[in-house]
Structure formats: C-alpha cells, structure tokens
Amino acid sequence: MIIIRPIRMSDYDDLYRIAIESGHGFTSLPVNEDILKKRIIHSEESFKAQVSQPGNQGYLFVMEDTETGQVVGTTGIEAAVGLDNAFYHYHLGKVVHSSRELNIHNTVETLSLCNDYSGATEICTLFLQESHRKNSNGRFLSRCRFLFIAEHSERFSDCVIAEMRGVSDEKGKSPFYDWLEEHFLSIEFTKADYLTGIGNKDFIAELMPKYPVYVSLLSKEAQQVINQVHDNTVPALRLLKAEGFSRRGYVDIFDAGPTVEAERSQIRSVRExxxxxxxxxxxxxxxxxxxxxxxxxxxxxxxxxxxxxxxxxxxxxxxxxxxxxxxxxxxxxxxxxxxxx
Incomplete structure (x- = not known):
C-alpha cells in the first residue's frame, strides 16, 4: 500500500537519497546533512504545534511504500514564507518609451526585485522517485497537500504559491543565471542555488541589481527561458494548473522559472x-x-x-x-x- 504521512527522523537516510536524486535546481532539498536534519526537526515541531494562524511552520510529508517500508517521495508546505528570511522574486513589468514628435512608441519588459509574496503559503519540495511514477502517484503526492490545507485552513495563508523549477541543463547550468553571474554575482549557479537552499540569502540583497533590469539587455539565451519550466517540472505545472494555479508575472531570481499562485479557497481540491x-x-x-x-x-x-x-x-x-x-x-x-x- 502507498500512504502519505508526516516525515520523521527515521526517514533521514531516504530523504538524503531523494535530495541527491532530485538534482541541481531543487533548492528546497540541499544535499547537506545538517540542513536536512534541521528540516525534519522543524517539520516534526510544526506538526505538533497548536496553531491558530500561519507562521514559521514547515510541513514535510513523505510517500511510503508499506510493502518495502521505503520512502519513495516527498512533498511539503511552508505556512508563511519570508517571515524570518527575505523571500525574493523578480516581477515582470513594462516600461513605455514614447515620443509624439518622432512618432515612436516602444514598450520594454523589465525585471524588478521584490518581496511581494512575503507571508504567502508555499507548496514545495515535490519529488517522486522514478520507480513509483505510475498509478497516479505523482498526482496523489501533489493533491494530498491541498486536502491537508482544506482540513486545517487556519494554519495557512489566503494566498498559496508554488515556485516552478526553471530551465537548466544536466550539469545545473542556467542560461538566465549565466547572465546574472557575468554582470553581478560572480559565483556559480549551483553554489548560489545551494546557499539559498540552506537559508543564506544575504548575498542576494548585497549583489543583485537594485534597479529594474531591461529584459532586452539580457542575452538571447537568457530571454528565451524567462517564465519557462524545466522539462522535469512540466507534469507538476500541469497538475497545478488543473487545481486553478496561474502565473502572475513573478519568476525566480536565479533560473527565471515561473511562480504560480491561487487563492486558497479557490483551489480545486480545497473547494471540491x-x-x-x-x-x-x-x-x-x-x-x-x-x-x-x-x-x-x-x-x-x-x-x-x-x-x-x-x-x-x-x-x-x-x-x-x-x-x-x-x-x-x-x-x-x-x-x-x-x-x-
């Protein structure tokens, strides 16, 4: 039988294996023993806590195959992001440059660093090992979070978001980040992604451009991947769209993958x-x-x-x-x- 339940410390070895299997760009599961164990402890504390409103709780679930006793997948919910550490995104906007005298009207896309989703609930950390990607297990792993949210709505925000993994290759190389690295950050994508995953985000405020970036100034390769998802993330995005999630013009600051959002009460699995x-x-x-x-x-x-x-x-x-x-x-x-x- 396949069941989903809260994670416990005895699942650490399986979680570490899953962190390795998930690969580059899976920020919420860094391959770091200390961080993973802290996340399990934080999850155990969150499930035990008496909660009347969303706060710094993080709920991590695992999918277990009871025939083997092995954990084959994991998924999570962060009750309210950005309360302890800044939660950054780029917002896609537009600037108009026009001259009536010259009869010129140009609309230019911009990327502006923001913290607009602070306090939102985030669904995250969805990973299922390849051997169990069958029998609707991926759909089950995704949708069970919404049943938990529906049953315990006081623990979660009215706004629910999900960050979708952006485009990168098998070595973790991101076209969007390549441009950022060249002009601003001077550190490799995998290192920046890892630092973010372990909660070290100070360098973002220190090194990222403070003013809106004109998309047209980015490399063609970087422009092409803005608001696009990694091939492995397409099924997860499809599931979320079916639940009523949609893009609102926010993208990840490193790989430019889209963030999708929905009103909690309007999520299909919550509503139905x-x-x-x-x-x-x-x-x-x-x-x-x-x-x-x-x-x-x-x-x-x-x-x-x-x-x-x-x-x-x-x-x-x-x-x-x-x-x-x-x-x-x-x-x-x-x-x-x-x-x-």
Whole structure:
C-alpha cells in the first residue's frame, strides 16, 4: 500500500537519497546533512504545534511504500514564507518609451526585485522517485497537500504559491543565471542555488541589481527561458494548473522559472473535497466504487491514501475496510476528507 504521512527522523537516510536524486535546481532539498536534519526537526515541531494562524511552520510529508517500508517521495508546505528570511522574486513589468514628435512608441519588459509574496503559503519540495511514477502517484503526492490545507485552513495563508523549477541543463547550468553571474554575482549557479537552499540569502540583497533590469539587455539565451519550466517540472505545472494555479508575472531570481499562485479557497481540491463519516465493513462489494484520495482529519498523525471507495451520499458516509481504516488510523464514526482522483 502507498500512504502519505508526516516525515520523521527515521526517514533521514531516504530523504538524503531523494535530495541527491532530485538534482541541481531543487533548492528546497540541499544535499547537506545538517540542513536536512534541521528540516525534519522543524517539520516534526510544526506538526505538533497548536496553531491558530500561519507562521514559521514547515510541513514535510513523505510517500511510503508499506510493502518495502521505503520512502519513495516527498512533498511539503511552508505556512508563511519570508517571515524570518527575505523571500525574493523578480516581477515582470513594462516600461513605455514614447515620443509624439518622432512618432515612436516602444514598450520594454523589465525585471524588478521584490518581496511581494512575503507571508504567502508555499507548496514545495515535490519529488517522486522514478520507480513509483505510475498509478497516479505523482498526482496523489501533489493533491494530498491541498486536502491537508482544506482540513486545517487556519494554519495557512489566503494566498498559496508554488515556485516552478526553471530551465537548466544536466550539469545545473542556467542560461538566465549565466547572465546574472557575468554582470553581478560572480559565483556559480549551483553554489548560489545551494546557499539559498540552506537559508543564506544575504548575498542576494548585497549583489543583485537594485534597479529594474531591461529584459532586452539580457542575452538571447537568457530571454528565451524567462517564465519557462524545466522539462522535469512540466507534469507538476500541469497538475497545478488543473487545481486553478496561474502565473502572475513573478519568476525566480536565479533560473527565471515561473511562480504560480491561487487563492486558497479557490483551489480545486480545497473547494471540491468533502468530509464523510466512516463505516467499517469488510464484506462490502466494490463493484461500483470510484477511486478517491482520502485523508484523516488529524495533524501530527495525518495519513492519506488513494483507494477505491463507496460513498453513501445521502447519509454522508463512506465505507472502508478495516485494512484501509487502519492505514488511515481511523475508527468507525470518525470523519475523513476525500476527493475523487
């Protein structure tokens, strides 16, 4: 069985392996023992905390294959970004240069450094190992976060964002960053990306251009990748678009990948998920059942699975086998939240 649950320290070895597999540009999982262990500890503390409004909480989930006991994927939610460390983006804007006398009118795109998303909730750290990229597991790993947000909305901001990985090659070379490095930063992309991932962002304010940058002054290679995603990120972006996320003209400061956003209450899996009371029946036929993503209503003991279920809509009940109920850590009479997959 495949389940999603909060990470724990015993998952460290699997998380470290995933950090290596995720490759360059996956800023939220740096290959650093100290940072990864701190992130696990912070996640454990966040799940245990009593929260009435979003703050400096970070929730990290893992996907576990219970047949092998191995963690095969991970995903996360940052409750409110930019509260402790500045959260930078470039905003794509426009400047008009015109002369009535010469009958010239030029519109020029600009990139302006900003902190506009400070306080927003960020969904992040989505990675599934290749062996389990099947049976809608990637979709499950992505959407389970929204069920958690729907069930515990007081923990999250009204604005939810996701930073999409930008274009870079297999060696971590980014066309957009190459231009920045040449003119401003003088450090390699992989190092800058790593420093950001471990929370060292002071150099951004110190070295990045303070004034708007004219896009037309960038190299052609850099211009072409602005607001574009890495090939490996295309499926994740497609999933988020289906949930109602869209671009608002914000891009990453290093690889120029797009940031997408949605209003929390309008996210499809938040808006369309519903709660049902549990009935346990091991003899129930599943002939007309449909596949759902279903989770319990707990925080620290959160569990989610995708499974075929039968609903009793008029009674607002869902029929679970004892095995499924045990996996979700629920008993008869408890409530679960679910959405069709």
């Amino acid at each position: 998920s519903n709660k049902y009371q549990v009935l346990i029946n091991d003899t129930h036929e599943e002939q007309n059942s449909q596949k759902y993503i279903v989770c319990n209503t707990k925080v620290n003991e959160f569990r989610a699975i995708q499974v075929k279920l039968s609903l009793r809509e008029t009674a607002n009940q869902v029929v679970l086998t004892s095995e499924i109920a045990q996996a979700l850590q629920v008993q008869e009479g408890d409530w679960v939240r679910l959405i069709s997959n």
